Amino acid sequence: MSEGLSFHFDVDGDSFTSAGQASVQVKKDLRRLGVDPEIIRRVSIAMYEGEINMVIHAHGGHAEVRVTEQAVEIILEDRGPGIADIEQAMQAGFSTAPDAIRSLGFGAGMGLPNMKRYTDHMDIQSTVGVGTRITMRVDLPQ
Amino acid sequence: MKISTIRELLGATVVTGEDKLGEHVYAACGSDMMSDVLAFVKDQAVLLTGLVNTQVVRTAEMMDMRCVVFVRDKQPTPDIVRLARESGIVVLATGRRMYEACGILYSSGLVGNKVKEPAV
Numbered sequence: 001m002s003e004g005l006s007f008h009f010d011v012d013g014d015s016f017t018s019a020g021q022a023s024v025q026v027k028k029d030l031r032r033l034g035v036d037p038e039i040i041r042r043v044s045i046a047m048y049e050g051e052i053n054m055v056i057h058a059h060g061g062h063a064e065v066r067v068t069e070q071a072v073e074i075i076l077e078d079r080g081p082g083i084a085d086i087e088q089a090m091q092a093g094f095s096t097a098p099d100a101i102r103s104l105g106f107g108a109g110m111g112l113p114n115m116k117r118y119t120d121h122m123d124i125q126s127t128v129g130v131g132t133r134i135t136m137r138v139d140l141p142q
Numbered sequence: 143m144k145i146s147t148i149r150e151l152l153g154a155t156v157v158t159g160e161d162k163l164g165e166h167v168y169a170a171c172g173s174d175m176m177s178d179v180l181a182f183v184k185d186q187a188v189l190l191t192g193l194v195n196t197q198v199v200r201t202a203e204m205m206d207m208r209c210v211v212f213v214r215d216k217q218p219t220p221d222i223v224r225l226a227r228e229s230g231i232v233v234l235a236t237g238r239r240m241y242e243a244c245g246i247l248y249s250s251g252l253v254g255n256k257v258k259e260p261a262v
Contacts, residue, residue: 017221020200027204041206045180048204052197102175105193105201110177117181 004068005033011051011078013060016104022063023048033067036141042118043072043138049111050076050134056101057081058132071120074136082128089124090116143167143252145209145232148188151246152236154211158223159232167208170252172244176201188252190243192216199225199233208232213240 007029009022027044035043047063054061058080066073083089090112097107116122119136126132146163149156156163169184174193179201188209189202194216202210209232212218218226218233226233236243 017196020197020204023204024200037206041183041204045183045204048200049177049180104195105174105176105191105197108175108177110175110181114177114180 004066006067007065009063009065011054011060011063013055013058016055019052019055020048023051026065029065030067030072035067035072039072039138039140043074046115046118046136046138047074047076049114050074050136052106053111054078054080056097056106061131069140070142071140072138074119074134074138076134076136077131079131082130082132083124083126084128086124086126143247143250145188145234147250148209148211148247148252149234151250152211152234152238152243154234154236157212157218157233157235158227159209159230162208162230162232165208165232167252170244170247172240174240180205188247190240190247192240194218194222196222196225198222199229199231202226202231203229209234211236211243213238213243 011022012018023044026047027040030040058078061078064075088094092113093109095107095109101107120139121137123135145165167186167188169187171179171187172190173179174191176197187207189207190211190213191198192214199222211234213236215237
């Protein structure tokens with residue numbers, strides 16, 4: 001694992017039903033690599049929330065997961081509408097999701113706060129009308 | 143609490159996972175909002191919900207939960223059942239309403255407050 005491993009996923013933006021498939025696969029891959037279960041849970045929850053966000057807001061996108069000896073890094077990239085006010089979006093309870101999404105159990109304004117909660121580092125780069133790139137990192141016990 | 147005890151207490155039917163009724167759960171969570179469920183990690187938990195879609199099972203899977211209970215006579219669709227079977231998650235269905243179902247389990251000792259903040 002010294003040179004690191006990388007997994008790439010396309011997130012289908014048209015199907016709410018299939019949302020989360022990439023996170024399920026990452027969970028399996030990390031388990032196979034023998035990563036600590038608590039770390040796997042944090043990575044997969046953070047990625048799952050990100051994946052749901054990409055389906056709700058951005059018609060899908062790409063996800064890349066890199067595993068090194070030091071950390072698991074998740075990069076989520078979409079060409080969605082972008083986030084106008086990142087500080088506001090990070091507040092628990094703030095959401096721009098439509099009611100239809102709320103009736104599906106999401107859109108409570110907890111996605112981004114949960115992603116931050118479960119990771120050691122999170123960075124959001126977003127341009128309105130261009131897209132969003134979120135980098136998250138979960139450190140591995142040394 | 144054993145999953146079989148949960149089934150008895152709630153008068154629930156087993157939709158899938160008959161072979162795992164002997165497993166234990168140590169915490170519980172009742173919500174129709176999946177992001178609220180995802181906000182707190184609980185060990186070997188049961189999820190009670192009135193929401194019926196595949197993301198309920200995905201959420202349970204991400205959280206390493208053992209069992210999902212659909213309340214208010216909600217019947218899970220075949221794709222939910224298939225996903226739960228693949229993930230090894232027990233699915234129960236009860237006619238109890240959410241408040242009742244949570245109250246019954248809570249007063250029977252499944253207090254569900256073993257909230258463990260992630261070691262961040």
